[in-house]
Amino acid sequence: MSWESIAPLLREGLLETLGMILPASLISYLIGMPLGVLLVITKKDSILPRPKFNAVLGAVVNFLRSIPFVILIAMLFPVTRFVMGTTLGTRASVFPLVISAAPYVARIVESSLLEVDRGVVEAAQAMGSTTWQIIYKVLLPEALPSLINGAANSVTTILAYTAMVSAVGGGGLGATAITKGLNRGRKFYPLMYAASALLVLMVQLINVTGSRLTKRLDHRIR
Numbered sequence: 001m002s003w004e005s006i007a008p009l010l011r012e013g014l015l016e017t018l019g020m021i022l023p024a025s026l027i028s029y030l031i032g033m034p035l036g037v038l039l040v041i042t043k044k045d046s047i048l049p050r051p052k053f054n055a056v057l058g059a060v061v062n063f064l065r066s067i068p069f070v071i072l073i074a075m076l077f078p079v080t081r082f083v084m085g086t087t088l089g090t091r092a093s094v095f096p097l098v099i100s101a102a103p104y105v106a107r108i109v110e111s112s113l114l115e116v117d118r119g120v121v122e123a124a125q126a127m128g129s130t131t132w133q134i135i136y137k138v139l140l141p142e143a144l145p146s147l148i149n150g151a152a153n154s155v156t157t158i159l160a161y162t163a164m165v166s167a168v169g170g171g172g173l174g175a176t177a178i179t180k181g182l183n184r185g186r187k188f189y190p191l192m193y194a195a196s197a198l199l200v201l202m203v204q205l206i207n208v209t210g211s212r213l214t215k216r217l218d219h220r221i222r
Helices: 003-041 051-066 069-075 077-084 089-113 118-126 131-168 173-178 186-217
Strands: none
Touching (some): 003 131, 003 173, 003 186, 069 089, 069 131, 077 089, 131 186, 173 186
């Protein structure tokens, strides 16, 4: 295959991939961020202890995280068809991506918030800060570098998931590499390699950007 024939397919695959990871990442954080905060503040020794609620929420999050993504896609077929109107294509893939990524994001956020010095939280409590003030003025700002690093890891994970949706009729660079490249014979192998290289490049860009932002915002690094 010539570059002239590969470039349009790569461009199409890239746009489809971005069309999945951008909305999926945004919605996953809109769901996963509050869940992660709840997992932290409702712990037995935290600022809003609700042990039973925390146990149930943690169990739900762990259950969803434990299901392999490809199996989850198949399990969600009826729900995806109801919510998205179809189970095929780039748009339909966003729904299972969110369902799979949101619990992962919740645990990433929980881990980041747990890194905040407990003494800082206790000092805020001693000054009479409310639960919401502690969350927005102490926990989230203090954990921001770790949250950004976690966000980079989360987006990378979602990007990896997009490569799997080609197995069930999704689009993106994964479909470009497998369906349009590998499955069509040796003549199309260059397309497979080019799409795979582009995926690797995207992962590297996400990780480098996340690392630089983390270092810039981490007040502990001099």
